[in-house]
Structures are given as structure tokens and as C-alpha cells.
Amino acid sequence: MDIDLMMRVYPFFLKAAWVTVQLSIYTAILGLACGALGASMRLSRLAVLRFLGAAYVSVFRGTPALIQLFILYFGGPQIGIQLNAFEAGVIGLGVNIGAYMTETIRGSIIAIDKGQREAARTLGLSGWQAMRKVILPQAARLMIRPLGVNINALIKGTALVAAISVVELTYTAQRYIGSTYKPFEMFLLSGVLYMIIIYGTGQAIKWLDRRARIV
Amino acid sequence: MTDDQTPFLDIRNAQKSYGDLEVLKDISLQVQRGQIVAIIGPSGSGKSTLLRAINDLDPLTGGEVWLEDMQINKKLPHRQYEKHINQVRQNIGMVFQHFNLFPHLSVRGNVTLAPKMLKGLSDAECDKLAEEQLDKVGMLDRIDYYPSQLSGGQKQRVAIARALAMKPKVMLFDEATSALDPELVEEVNLVMKKLAEEHMTMVIVTHEMGFAEAVCDRVLFMDQGVVVEEGPPSKMFRNPDNERTQNFLKKHLANANR
Numbered sequence: 001m002d003i004d005l006m007m008r009v010y011p012f013f014l015k016a017a018w019v020t021v022q023l024s025i026y027t028a029i030l031g032l033a034c035g036a037l038g039a040s041m042r043l044s045r046l047a048v049l050r051f052l053g054a055a056y057v058s059v060f061r062g063t064p065a066l067i068q069l070f071i072l073y074f075g076g077p078q079i080g081i082q083l084n085a086f087e088a089g090v091i092g093l094g095v096n097i098g099a100y101m102t103e104t105i106r107g108s109i110i111a112i113d114k115g116q117r118e119a120a121r122t123l124g125l126s127g128w129q130a131m132r133k134v135i136l137p138q139a140a141r142l143m144i145r146p147l148g149v150n151i152n153a154l155i156k157g158t159a160l161v162a163a164i165s166v167v168e169l170t171y172t173a174q175r176y177i178g179s180t181y182k183p184f185e186m187f188l189l190s191g192v193l194y195m196i197i198i199y200g201t202g203q204a205i206k207w208l209d210r211r212a213r214i215v
Numbered sequence: 216m217t218d219d220q221t222p223f224l225d226i227r228n229a230q231k232s233y234g235d236l237e238v239l240k241d242i243s244l245q246v247q248r249g250q251i252v253a254i255i256g257p258s259g260s261g262k263s264t265l266l267r268a269i270n271d272l273d274p275l276t277g278g279e280v281w282l283e284d285m286q287i288n289k290k291l292p293h294r295q296y297e298k299h300i301n302q303v304r305q306n307i308g309m310v311f312q313h314f315n316l317f318p319h320l321s322v323r324g325n326v327t328l329a330p331k332m333l334k335g336l337s338d339a340e341c342d343k344l345a346e347e348q349l350d351k352v353g354m355l356d357r358i359d360y361y362p363s364q365l366s367g368g369q370k371q372r373v374a375i376a377r378a379l380a381m382k383p384k385v386m387l388f389d390e391a392t393s394a395l396d397p398e399l400v401e402e403v404n405l406v407m408k409k410l411a412e413e414h415m416t417m418v419i420v421t422h423e424m425g426f427a428e429a430v431c432d433r434v435l436f437m438d439q440g441v442v443v444e445e446g447p448p449s450k451m452f453r454n455p456d457n458e459r460t461q462n463f464l465k466k467h468l469a470n471a472n473r
Binding site: 045113115116118119120121122123124125126127129133134137138141 | 270272293297301302304305307308309311313315316317318319328329332333374377378381
């Protein structure tokens with residue numbers, strides 16, 4: 001193993017890791033927004049919205065994220081969508097993980113005992129007031145960990161955007177392999193950095209979950 | 216209790232069916248102000264459904280429910296109905312078998328959530344209200360506890376305080392003591408007795424025959440979606456006319472004494 005080489009190139013990998021982190025953060029934010037929207041559609045009183053929500057979930061969970069990304073980045077310009085690689089990566093991955101988060105959020109909401117809603121409605125609270133003050137505060141605690149699983153998946157999923165040449169960890173490894181012919185060292189370096197990012201995120205999720213626990 | 220002629224709570228020809236299954240078959244029930252009515256009967260008899268129809272939690276498929284001069288189960292477009300029913304429900308307290316306290320809120324938070332949101336009470340007014348109501352059910356010393364820190368009986372007393380905090384005109388009890396350990400039933404019964412002494416209008420679905428006999432003005436025996444027999448507790452429990460009532464009570468007493 002060429003430790004010297006690794007020591008020489010690692011600053012470039014750190015820079016690439018920072019791109020991966022940024023990509024992950026923006027993607028997570030977009031994914032959560034899509035998930036919240038998707039879940040409220042799936043739980044809507046209106047059949048049209050329920051259908052649209054279900055369609056969103058099955059389309060984006062039912063096709064490879066890589067294909068979705070390619071359609072957006074390579075196919076987009078054909079229908080007038082011009083995005084740079086980073087933007088396409090965030091939007092493609094965000095909308096994709098949003099479909100998974102839709103189901104996580106919806107699952108946490110319907111897991112709350114229906115007696116909670118009944119008790120709130122019986123006191124005179126409206127459906128929305130019951131949701132906001134009684135259901136969501138409880139569901140939010142339930143969804144922290146499964147959303148953490150989604151976020152873990154999306155961080156690893158950011159490796160896909162190497163395929164549309166965003167200069168993140170995976171792409172950087174590939175590029176240095178091209179000039180050094182040392183795939184073991186280069187992929188190992190990016191793998192370690194992925195692990196650090198994911199470990200840190202996991203710890204943050206755990207901390208959040210502990211903090212949110214009901215007495 | 217001035218005009219005994221017009222009922223306070225009036226259920227007229229209540230019908231409820233799920234597909235072909237008729238759960239309530241043309242039931243009428245009038246409750247006067249301050250009256251306490253117990254509904255007894257075997258499980259599946261429709262007693263809980265009837266109770267839950269009063270605040271339209273389980274909407275009827277036929278018939279009307281009136282509270283004073285207001286029809287509760289009005290047919291309205293969705294938005295108007297929601298507005299109407301939220302208003303109506305503020306007048307009807309309900310206590311559930313499984314308490315349904317909000318686990319993320321303290322005892323104080325449980326009691327004051329609705330008054331704060333719906334009546335716009337200030338924090339100081341809310342605190343005063345919570346203290347009053349919790350004192351009434353003997354739970355004032357637990358005001359800053361969370362539901363998970365309470366026993367079943369304590370939870371149910373908090374649930375009663377939560378309902379009372381909206382100053383309801385009627386209280387509905389849906390098997391309020393059925394989920395409690397036997398030694399915890401009494402503390403909840405005592406609170407309900409206290410409400411009875413204050414002339415709270417109450418409709419109580421219960422399996423506690425002794426309690427029903429001691430507290431209620433009237434007892435309804437329901438079976439298979441109809442009111443089989445009704446009358447004052449002395450008659451209903453001592454010598455009911457109907458054979459089905461007799462059998463039910465016999466079985467129930469046998470179980471209770473076992």
C-alpha cells in the first residue's frame with residue numbers, strides 16, 4: 001500500500017468530501033421537504049392528492065436513482081431544463097430520497113394511536129390543530145431514527161452523481177486512479193471519508209433521538 | 216332542572232349500520248339536565264357506538280342528536296360541518312376507556328391544551344384552570360408529571376380533569392374504568408360520584424353495576440342494537456321485566472362474584 005501517495009493526495013480528497021457533505025445537506029433538506037409534502041398528500045382527505053402522492057412514491061422508488069439522475073441531467077436539456085451537474089445531483093437525489101421519506105413520515109404519523117386524535121377532536125380541536133399539537137409532536141419523535149436511515153442511504157447515494165461528473169468523493173477517487181493507477185489506495189481513502197461522514201451523521205441522529213424522547 | 220319537559224340531550228331514532236350490519240336500530244333517548252344515565256349491555260350491543268354518536272365521533276346513518284336547541288349531527292358541507300362540530304364538541308366532555316392522555320404533554324399541558332387553543336386563555340388563566348380542575352379530581356400534586364409517570368387511575372382522573380376544563384354541558388364516559396386494575400377503580404368512581412353530586416349531566420357506558428346502581432338516575436339495557444329495557448336502577452337491577460335483562464345481569468353477577 002502506497003501510504004506516501006495517500007498522504008500526498010488526501011487534501012484533494014478532503015475538498016471532495018466537503019462537496020459530498022454539501023451535496024448531502026442540500027439533498028437531505030430537499031428530501032425532507034418532498035417527504036413532508038408527499039406524506040401530507042398520501043394522508044389527504046382528497047382522493048386526487050392521495051393518488052398523486054402514491055404515484056410519486058411508486059415512480060421514484062420503483063426506478064433506479066441513477067436513471068432518474070440521467071434523465072434529469074442528460075435528458076433535461078432536451079425539454080428545456082438546464083442544470084449544472086451539482087444542481088442536477090441535488091434535485092435528482094433529493095426528489096428520489098423524498099419518496100422514501102414520504103413513507104417514513106407517513107408511517108410515523110399513522111403509527112400514533114387513533115385515540116390521540118379522537119381525544120383531541122373530542123375537546124373541540126380541528127383536524128389540523130389535532131395534527132399540529134397532538135399527532136405531529138409524537139410522530140416527529142418516532143420518525144427521527146427511520147429518517148436517519150434514509151439520510152444514511154442518501155449520503156451513500158451521493159456517490160451516484162460521480163456519473164454526471166460532480167467532483168465529489170467517488171469522482172475524485174476515479175480521477176486520481178486515472179493518473180496513479182492505484183485504485184486500492186484511492187477508493188480506500190474515499191471509503192474512509194464516507195465512513196467518517198456517515199458515523200458523524202449517525203451520532204447526530206442518535207443524539208437528537210435521545211433528546212426528543214418523552215419522559 | 217326547571218323545565219323537565221324539553222330534554223337537554225335528545226337522541227331521536229338513531230340508526231347506524233356498517234354495510235348490512237345494523238349496530239343501532241332506531242334508538243331514542245332523552246336525557247334531562249343534571250340527569251345521569253347508565254347504558255349497560257353485553258359487548259357488541261351498540262352501547263359505545265350510541266355514546267360516540269352523541270358527539271358525532273361515530274356518525275349515525277339515520278336519526279338526529281340534539282343538545283338543547285342545537286342539532287349536533289347536522290348535514291353540512293365539509294368546511295361548515297367541521298366548524299360546527301368543533302364548536303359543538305367544546306360542550307361535550309368525553310372520557311375514554313384507554314384514557315388517551317397526550318403523552319408528550321405534562322398533566323398541566325393535557326388539561327390546558329384545548330382551553331388555551333380554543334378559548335384563548337392566558338397562561339395565568341390556564342394555570343388557574345388546571346389547578347382548579349386537578350384539585351377537583353385529587354391530582355393537583357401531580358400537575359407537572361407526565362402521563363407515563365402515573366397509574367391508570369391517576370391517568371383517568373387527569374383525563375376527566377382535561378374534559379372538565381372545557382366546562383362541558385354533558386360528560387360522556389365510555390367504559391372509563393374497564394381498563395383499570397380492580398384496586399384503582401374506586402378512585403375514578405369517587406370522582407364520577409362527585410360530578411354527580413354537582414349535577415353534571417352524564418351518560419355512562421359501564422360494566423360496573425354497583426356503581427351504576429348507586430349513582431345513576433336511569434339505566435338502559437341494550438342488546439343487539441336496541442334498548443331492551445330501561446328504568447330506574449332500583450327496578451333494573453332488583454327486578455327487571457325482560458328476560459334478556461335478567462339473563463345478562465345474572466351472568467354478570469356470577470362473573471363479578473367469582
